[in-house]
Amino acid sequence: MIQAIIFDYGGTIDTNALHWSEVLWEGYQHMGIPVSKEEFRTSYVVAERALAKHPYIHPEHNFFDLLTIKCDIETKDLMERGVWQVNDKERKQKSDGVATYCYKYVLKVLEVSRPVIAKLAEHYPLVLVSNFYGNIETILKDFHLEYFKHIVESAVVGVRKPDPQIFQMGVDALRNIMNKTADELPSKDILVVGDSFSKDIVPATKIGCQTVWVKGIGWGNEEVNESVPTHIINNIKELSEVVEK
Numbered sequence: 001m002i003q004a005i006i007f008d009y010g011g012t013i014d015t016n017a018l019h020w021s022e023v024l025w026e027g028y029q030h031m032g033i034p035v036s037k038e039e040f041r042t043s044y045v046v047a048e049r050a051l052a053k054h055p056y057i058h059p060e061h062n063f064f065d066l067l068t069i070k071c072d073i074e075t076k077d078l079m080e081r082g083v084w085q086v087n088d089k090e091r092k093q094k095s096d097g098v099a100t101y102c103y104k105y106v107l108k109v110l111e112v113s114r115p116v117i118a119k120l121a122e123h124y125p126l127v128l129v130s131n132f133y134g135n136i137e138t139i140l141k142d143f144h145l146e147y148f149k150h151i152v153e154s155a156v157v158g159v160r161k162p163d164p165q166i167f168q169m170g171v172d173a174l175r176n177i178m179n180k181t182a183d184e185l186p187s188k189d190i191l192v193v194g195d196s197f198s199k200d201i202v203p204a205t206k207i208g209c210q211t212v213w214v215k216g217i218g219w220g221n222e223e224v225n226e227s228v229p230t231h232i233i234n235n236i237k238e239l240s241e242v243v244e245k
Helices: 020-030 037-053 063-080 088-121 136-142 164-178 197-206 236-244
Strands: 004-007 126-130 150-153 190-194 210-214 231-233
Touching: 004 164, 020 037, 020 063, 020 088, 037 063, 063 088, 063 136, 088 126, 088 236, 126 136, 126 164, 136 150, 150 164, 164 190, 164 197, 190 197, 190 236, 197 210, 210 236, 231 236
Parallel strands: 004 126, 004 190, 126 150, 190 210, 210 231
Antiparallel strands: none
């Protein structure tokens, strides 16, 4: 029996299981940035580490702001490493173009994922558990995704996936929201939905939750065991069918 649901955000709700590196790479190709995918991925990692280490992202930043900052870090790294021979004006113009492409991509995906979440919110309390930068509430408001009773955000709580503790925080929040004990709301009655096998499915399974793996195109280096998830789907629009079973 499912009593409540925990969602991942990035890669699950906003891209429908397409890894963000792939979305950004599409943007690079769309803008004609002449670098290899390998060189892009190096700069992608540089930007991810920079965003995790430094407070570039502020709570009031919406998702377009975030994308602009992220792409700026990536493209500056490509230029500084000599991978992309370009002047700063052109770099900035193409960098902003990538951010715009990716933002429009998310808006299109949300046409699919938002109605699914809205429907589930009518029947289940929802909690969001996400590795994010401290601005997830602004993003949810911007995207009209204010269906979550509680948000557990890594930058706020100081715990990151794949640590199972961050999912336990989500479970504890649901028990408080529903005013139920661990016996009344056991972990096995909570469904966790995520796109990352190693960061979502494995840690959620470790604390006893049911899981739905939205399986898409990942980073490419995960070792997976498809017997671990309770359910596997390939598109978030299939989620309602899983929950109704």
